[in-house]
Amino acid sequence: MNDDQAEIVQRMTAGCDDAFNAVVAQYSRDLTRLAYWLLGDRDEALDVAQEAFLKLVRRIREGRFAKENGSLKAFLLTCARNECLDRLRRRKTHRGAERGAIRPRGEWQSQRTPALETEENRLQERLETALRELPEEQRVVFILYELNNESYSNIASSLGLSEDQVRMRLHRARRTLRQRLEPYWSR
Amino acid sequence: MNAELPEKRETELSERYNRGEREGANREEQNLFAAYDRLREETRSLPAPEIDRPRVVDAMRREFRAAYSRPRLHTLWAMAPRVRAAAAILVIGAALLLAFLLGPVPAAMEIRFEDANATVAAPSWIWRLRAQFGMPVRVPSDGTATFTLPDDSVVIGQPRTVIAFSPGERRHVFLASGEVTVYATPNPHAPLTVSTPLGDARVIGTVFHVRVLASNQ
Numbered sequence: 001m002n003d004d005q006a007e008i009v010q011r012m013t014a015g016c017d018d019a020f021n022a023v024v025a026q027y028s029r030d031l032t033r034l035a036y037w038l039l040g041d042r043d044e045a046l047d048v049a050q051e052a053f054l055k056l057v058r059r060i061r062e063g064r065f066a067k068e069n070g071s072l073k074a075f076l077l078t079c080a081r082n083e084c085l086d087r088l089r090r091r092k093t094h095r096g097a098e099r100g101a102i103r104p105r106g107e108w109q110s111q112r113t114p115a116l117e118t119e120e121n122r123l124q125e126r127l128e129t130a131l132r133e134l135p136e137e138q139r140v141v142f143i144l145y146e147l148n149n150e151s152y153s154n155i156a157s158s159l160g161l162s163e164d165q166v167r168m169r170l171h172r173a174r175r176t177l178r179q180r181l182e183p184y185w186s187r
Numbered sequence: 188m189n190a191e192l193p194e195k196r197e198t199e200l201s202e203r204y205n206r207g208e209r210e211g212a213n214r215e216e217q218n219l220f221a222a223y224d225r226l227r228e229e230t231r232s233l234p235a236p237e238i239d240r241p242r243v244v245d246a247m248r249r250e251f252r253a254a255y256s257r258p259r260l261h262t263l264w265a266m267a268p269r270v271r272a273a274a275a276i277l278v279i280g281a282a283l284l285l286a287f288l289l290g291p292v293p294a295a296m297e298i299r300f301e302d303a304n305a306t307v308a309a310p311s312w313i314w315r316l317r318a319q320f321g322m323p324v325r326v327p328s329d330g331t332a333t334f335t336l337p338d339d340s341v342v343i344g345q346p347r348t349v350i351a352f353s354p355g356e357r358r359h360v361f362l363a364s365g366e367v368t369v370y371a372t373p374n375p376h377a378p379l380t381v382s383t384p385l386g387d388a389r390v391i392g393t394v395f396h397v398r399v400l401a402s403n404q
Binding site (some may be wrong): 012014015017020022023024025028029030031032033036037042045046049053054058061123124127128131142143144147167168170171174175177178181182184 | 194197198202203205209222223225226227229230231232233234235236237238239240243244246248250251252255
């Protein structure tokens, strides 16, 4: 834990509002990005992010955070990804295996406004569309690997897969996305 | 463009890319790795839903305050397993000690020491505890120990006497060695017994001496 983080944790332990604010400002986008692209649901992603922040508060209050020398970002991202994977498992239990694409609900829209419709943004939107259309099993592995920097073994143990299965899903996702986006990149 | 790359070949290259071997041997491999780089870069800047910051901060504040109003036991239980185990051992230990203290012991037994100059000194708490709970105690060599039993009978142990009191029976003294003088409060229904390795002495109410000599005396 670096000095800045140690100071934030110290201020959070004292219950300072500005420390809560600083943590939310600094990490909320990483959390909602990960949660949204794993779950494909804006409201759920926001719930997951909030729950991760509350877990952090509980951990700090119990005096366990500083002792474990964790990084704030790593702790929050781990909470969020675990919660997302639980939710994905519960979905499968309740509704049967959902192999489809992300179906955005609620008010989720791209952050862009028409005034910002640049070529770069159009390329980004193509990636978003391609990701939404990937089978969930490939998308989850791809996001955990590329967005959350996780190892094969970590992903495999979390999802109950073999490392070979993780590897294959990642390569297939990467190939699909590359094939869909490359024509636009080379223009 | 690598769209026509066979899947098996691309899987091998994708694996190499993951291992950090990103120097393509030819143009095809270089293009592929460049495409993966770009894919990674764009993935890491995917849009994210905007959180309602004041609402989340407010929830955190409430969570923080609620934490301090919860019962202490709950907080303790939420701690690390080691702390939980230590707390459990502490509680069990305290319960056992309490049971021990409230057990069948002559609670009113009074003990005091007198040295050769008749100076009164309080026995150490461990010594007192041993005597109270029926464990043998040795009278110091430089004085006497006076034990007043709950029925006001008095047992005076001479120097170096080893003696024990039955916690269950109020008028029972065990003399392992040495000498005691007993002032037994009269009670025809419950004789006072002094047990020695050689036999028991029972009295209803009188003053008597019992001496147990060591085998070489």
